[in-house]
Amino acid sequence: MIKMKIRALAELCHVSDKEAFLYLLLSAAGWTYFVHQYLYSTGLGIAVPKYASY
Amino acid sequence: MLEITTAIFLTLLGSAIYHLIPQAKVRLRMGWVAALSFFIILAHHPIAAFAAGAAGIFAWILYLLGRRNGIWKKYGPFSLIALLMVFSYEDILVATDPFSNALVQFGMSFYILRLYLALRTAAARDQRVRLEEFFVIALFFPIFPAGPICAQEAFSRSAALDRPLLNNYLLGLMRIGIGIFALYFVPTIISFLAMPIIQWSSVLFVVDWAAMDGFSAYLVMLLLFLLLYANFAGYTQIAIGLGLFFGFEIPENFRYPFLATNIQNFWQRWHLSLSKFITTQIYLPLMLSLRKPRVSIFLAFALVGMWHQVNIQYLVWGVGHGSMLVAYMTFNGSPLHKSIVSRVNAKLWMLLSWLLTISMVSFLSVFANQPGLPEALAFAQSLVSGW
Numbered sequence: 079m080i081k082m083k084i085r086a087l088a089e090l091c092h093v094s095d096k097e098a099f100l101y102l103l104l105s106a107a108g109w110t111y112f113v114h115q116y117l118y119s120t121g122l123g124i125a126v127p128k129y130a131s132y
Numbered sequence: 133m134l135e136i137t138t139a140i141f142l143t144l145l146g147s148a149i150y151h152l153i154p155q156a157k158v159r160l161r162m163g164w165v166a167a168l169s170f171f172i173i174l175a176h177h178p179i180a181a182f183a184a185g186a187a188g189i190f191a192w193i194l195y196l197l198g199r200r201n202g203i204w205k206k207y208g209p210f211s212l213i214a215l216l217m218v219f220s221y222e223d224i225l226v227a228t229d230p231f232s233n234a235l236v237q238f239g240m241s242f243y244i245l246r247l248y249l250a251l252r253t254a255a256a257r258d259q260r261v262r263l264e265e266f267f268v269i270a271l272f273f274p275i276f277p278a279g280p281i282c283a284q285e286a287f288s289r290s291a292a293l294d295r296p297l298l299n300n301y302l303l304g305l306m307r308i309g310i311g312i313f314a315l316y317f318v319p320t321i322i323s324f325l326a327m328p329i330i331q332w333s334s335v336l337f338v339v340d341w342a343a344m345d346g347f348s349a350y351l352v353m354l355l356l357f358l359l360l361y362a363n364f365a366g367y368t369q370i371a372i373g374l375g376l377f378f379g380f381e382i383p384e385n386f387r388y389p390f391l392a393t394n395i396q397n398f399w400q401r402w403h404l405s406l407s408k409f410i411t412t413q414i415y416l417p418l419m420l421s422l423r424k425p426r427v428s429i430f431l432a433f434a435l436v437g438m439w440h441q442v443n444i445q446y447l448v449w450g451v452g453h454g455s456m457l458v459a460y461m462t463f464n465g466s467p468l469h470k471s472i473v474s475r476v477n478a479k480l481w482m483l484l485s486w487l488l489t490i491s492m493v494s495f496l497s498v499f500a501n502q503p504g505l506p507e508a509l510a511f512a513q514s515l516v517s518g519w
Binding site: 090091101102104105106107108109111112115116 | 311
């Protein structure tokens with residue numbers, strides 16, 4: 079099932095299956111970093127240890 | 133980070149309104165994209181927005197004149213190059229901070245090239261281009277600061293428009309995620325790696341080269357080039373993603389340039405839209421008139437160096453790339469090349485070629501991006517001293 083989804087993504091992006099998988103990984107990493115930074119910079123991050131370094 | 137949040141939010145909102153306009157009303161849709169882009173650039177830099185808008189109108193007038201008169205059609209687009217020179221020389225677009233200033237100046241260079249390409253494409257295909265199309269080509273905000281250099285083909289009816297809307301939005305969000313990784317996360321890793329060697333300055337590429345030995349300078353040079361790639365490629369991914377929200381297919385600009393094993397291969401992987409522009413708009417016309425491929429490629433890259441910025445560093449960049457391509461064209465397939473390849477282990481030869489290519493392109497990029505000639509010379513000096 080996951081393989082088929084990745085193949086469909088690869089076809090949409092005109093890249094190989096491996097590249098499509100890499101795209102997904104990098105994108106997930108990017109959005110995770112974005113959410114972390116956004117919560118941190120706006121002070122909304124309840125779960126983010128904002129003052130942990132003090 | 134908050135700037136990208138605003139950009140994504142505005143694009144989501146803008147694209148939602150865009151999709152509410154019926155597909156048949158193409159002019160209204162394009163007009164909306166042009167107006168949205170204009171107001172976003174206006175909020176960032178008012179002079180840039182008006183200058184870009186004026187250049188869009190100017191290009192459209194050139195296009196109309198070209199439809200009536202063959203001489204305007206052939207030579208009219210060159211007047212855009214004159215406009216670019218005015219933007220490059222005059223300080224009318226100087227912003228308060230150096231990064232923003234560089235962003236706007238590069239934006240000017242990019243959109244002038246896009247308009248030039250739009251005029252040439254329209255002339256070659258004898259197609260009708262409307263005013264709002266010129267505005268979208270000039271001002272579409274995700275590609276405004278740094279390309280890719282694309283014209284009508286990115287904004288005309290594409291395969292992306294035929295896909296379900298949700299697919300386009302999901303693909304766009306995926307591309308933006310990759311862009312955020314490259315643009316924000318990779319620099320964090322690079323600065324962590326470089327911390328033992330240098331103290332990072334607030335301005336990119338400002339490094340105290342005099343305090344470094346040759347090996348450290350070499351490592352920092354590679355890291356700075358990687359940083360430039362992450363920055364540029366990340367930005368392009370975000371532009372492609374934001375374009376997909378509207379159903380535009382912004383072309384890819386990079387194809388793993390760090391895997392290039394020679395300079396020709398590097399230009400098949402790095403800044404693909406500029407590479408295509410150089411080939412079709414500068415190299416081939418020069419080649420047709422001069423009939424000398426080596427001279428043509430050398431001149432084309434020298435000109436592109438000056439297009440980036442009018443200074444000695446970028447002239448060195450252009451001449452350097454041109455010389456490397458000429459050297460490669462001469463050496464590749466020559467008896468000397470064949471003799472070396474037959475004697476040396478293939479993998480070792482590939483490794484050496486890769487190392488030489490990456491080192492040379494990194495050197496030229498870091499040299500060109502130094503804030504001034506003294507800093508560029510200090511960088512070159514630090515590379516050859518104290519190994």
